[in-house]
Amino acid sequence: MKILPLVLLLLGIAAVGGAVWFRMVPDDPGVWHVDPLTATKPETPNAALVRPEGGDRAAPVYPVTPEALAEAFDAMALAQPRTSRIAGAPGDLFMTYVQRSALWGFPDYISVRILPEGDGATWAAFSRSRYGHSDLGVNAKRLTDWQAALEARLAS
Numbered sequence: 001m002k003i004l005p006l007v008l009l010l011l012g013i014a015a016v017g018g019a020v021w022f023r024m025v026p027d028d029p030g031v032w033h034v035d036p037l038t039a040t041k042p043e044t045p046n047a048a049l050v051r052p053e054g055g056d057r058a059a060p061v062y063p064v065t066p067e068a069l070a071e072a073f074d075a076m077a078l079a080q081p082r083t084s085r086i087a088g089a090p091g092d093l094f095m096t097y098v099q100r101s102a103l104w105g106f107p108d109y110i111s112v113r114i115l116p117e118g119d120g121a122t123w124a125a126f127s128r129s130r131y132g133h134s135d136l137g138v139n140a141k142r143l144t145d146w147q148a149a150l151e152a153r154l155a156s
Contacts, residue, residue, distance in 0.1 A: 025107065025130075029087035032109040033096040036126035039111070047128035048140035050147075052115070056140065059124070059147060061117045062154060066093055069121040069154075070114040076150045077110070090114075099142070106131055108139060110146075123150075 041049045041056075049055040062069055070090035077083055077097050086109075088095035093114040098107050110127040125146075127139040 027086045027098050027107065027109070029096065032098070032111070032130075033087035033094075034109075034111045034126055035094070036111050036113050036124040037115075039126040041126075042128065044133050046132055046135040046139065047126070048143050049126050050143050051124035052117075052122065055124070059122050061120045061122045063120045064154065066114045066116045066121040067091075069123065070095075072153050073112060073114065073123060073150055076146065076153050077112070080146070080149070101138075108135070108142070110142065 036049060036051055036055075039049065041047050050057055050059050052058050064072070067090070070093050074085065074090045074095060077095070078085065080099060082102065082105075083097050083099040086096050086098050094112070096109060096111040098109055100107050107130045108127060109130065110125060112123055112125045115122050115124060125143055127143050129135045129139065
């Protein structure tokens with residue numbers, strides 16, 4: 001019975017170490033800043049792709065300039081919990097964000113390109129997990145939630 005407390009202690013140390021590691025792992029923009037228009041979605045079910053053609057779905061067209069949509073998208077994304085921009089800028093119409101999970105701090109990367117469309121603008125995005133095989137639909141849900149948050153921001 002003396003071994004059980006030691007095993008539990010080692011498991012606790014491993015859990016804390018894992019949480020610290022995932023929160024501190026560096027985000028390399030050279031690897032993760034990927035154009036969603038040309039990105040190849042992995043075979044694993046841990047990514048979502050929104051783009052006008054060849055994605056999981058297309059984003060709507062908004063009656064604003066690409067620059068205004070980029071500013072609104074960036075503000076919306078940076079207002080999300082545990083999210084920061086790691087590459088690009090609204091002025092580039094191309095940004096990449098990292099959003100970390102609440103408990104373990106697993107990083108997901110979201111690359112966004114703002115596109116002119118007629119008299120308005122739309123967006124393309126590639127959201128993917130860095131670790132794991134399945135994300136249980138988190139990346140697809142994120143893009144749906146971000147679209148709703150963007151529409152709310154544009155409406156105000």
